[in-house]
Amino acid sequence: MLWLALHFPLLPLEALPLRQSPSVAVVRGRVVACDRIAARAGVRVGQKLSTALGLQPGLAVFERAAARETQALENLACWAGRFTPSVSLAPPAGLLLEIGGCRRLFGGAPAIVEAVLAGCATQEYSVAWAAAPTPLGACWLAQAGRGGIYEPIAAMQAALADLPCAVPGWPAEVRDRLESFGVKRLGELRALPAAGLRRRLGNGPLDDMLRAWGDMPDPQQPFIFPEAYAQDIELPARVEHAEALAFAGQRLIAALAGWLHGRQLLAGACRLQLTHDDGSRSALTLRLAEPAADEGRFLRLLREHLARLKLAAPVEALRLQADEVIARPGASAHLFQQAVAGEGALACLERLRARLGEGAVCTLGQRADYRPEQATLAREVGAGADSSANSGMKADSDLAPFSPSTATGAANRPLWLLPEPQALAERADGPHWHGPLTLLTRAERLESGWWDAGEAGAAGDLRRDYFVARNPQGQWAWIFRDAQGWFLHGLFA
Secondary structure (H helix, E strand, C coil), rough: EEEEEEEECCCHHHHCCCCCEEEEEEEEEEEEECCHHHHCCCCCCCCCCHHHHCCCCCCCEEEEEEHHHHHHHHHHHHHHHHCCEEEEEECCCEEEECCCCCCHHHHHHHHHHHHHHHHHHHHCCCEEEEEEECCCHHHHHHHCCCCCCCCCCHHHHHHCCCCCCCCCCCHHHHHHHHHHHHEEEHHHHHCCCHHHHHHHHHHHHHHHHHHHHHCCCCCCCCCCCCCCEEEEEEEEEEEEHHHHHHHHHHHHHHHHHHHHHCCEEEEEEEEEEEEEHHHHHHHEEEEEEEEEHHHHHHHHHHHHHHHCCCCCCCCEEEEEEEEEEEEECCCCCCCCCCCCCCHHHHHHHHHHHHHHCCCCCEEEECCCCCCCHEEEEEECCCCHHHHHHHEEEECHCCCCCCCCCCCCCCCCCCCCEEEEEECCCCHHHHHHHHEEEEEECCEEEECCCCHHCCCCCCCCCEEEEEEECCCCCEEEEEEEEECCEEEEEECCC
């Protein structure tokens, strides 16, 4: 096994919606977190607040909000599901990811680490990390700032032996007693007789060392991904322009993508709810052409929607909820790797729909009806697989293109129908359209639609003879004759 430990030293500050600098988070008048500017001024964790204010005038002080930290850590755990389903919380400010079983999917452990750190940076979380064969060993190395992949257990043990005995979580009296012994490094502590140390220090520190070194089992409580995804985020300030919501939305979408991967699900849509400063709420629906778990596709849709959104009032908070969630189907791997350039047709259609509006982007399908006006229907992209079946339509892939060179059968249809049939002039030599028309096929008789002749908007009862014809300019036309005369109904490409 290989555990990747993530330690978020500034989580008490970065979990807060308000972001100011220099700043500190305090509990009972003592500093528990400070940002880099405050640290450069000499502010340290554990200092009294009065000392910190003396070192850094103008210091912004925030009371620690444990509930916000827990929520942020759970959001990060959901996000980490995109890398591995084995995620564990390491409170108060850490995560554990078991990456040994999935490293080949990413091209090795270094690639996973690089992707994880890039994701943390994108979400603007400060992080210290380490990867090791034991979870506690990885946590201690990460908290000490000893970043690296210590995959051989001997390498991990050597790194642990060099750590100071000021282990986070050990009681202060244990650290004081070790200092009185003259023990400064964990390697020195491990070399002492275990029985005597247990009498003087208790079982806790010695058992911790056994777990860290790999001499004692250390099972981890797995993080349970929620049954449904719905997360909130409070904005640091009122947002008056929609484009400024992209960063906060990115955090929520990143967690959504991880949650989908962790639970082996796909989402066809998600809803972003905006809470305005006047108490009102509005919502954006991000709908994919097909269910997916791709963070990038949701982000592109979000940016397209925000680019044309006009806020009715400033926004104070966001809530993202996953809709139309289905189980991820099993898929067989390709025998040969195929590289596809670009974002793909479906992703392009999603972006067009987001940019142009709902109902503006459609695909065509066929319906079982002899009347040309009723034979094709437009279907909105992402309307679902059942829509075509329920309406009697064929899928787009079933449509066969027409070639004028094969215009000999009765089933030929043009690629382009006029909105309304256009009356043609009739002379002694027959119908005219930019000159006399030459009939190239025998008549195709259509008699259909008597059942809806009285319905509003229906084509009604038709009795027509259709022909494929050509004019002197070489244009191919689809014409018909009925009781009123000759009409042009469609054009061939």
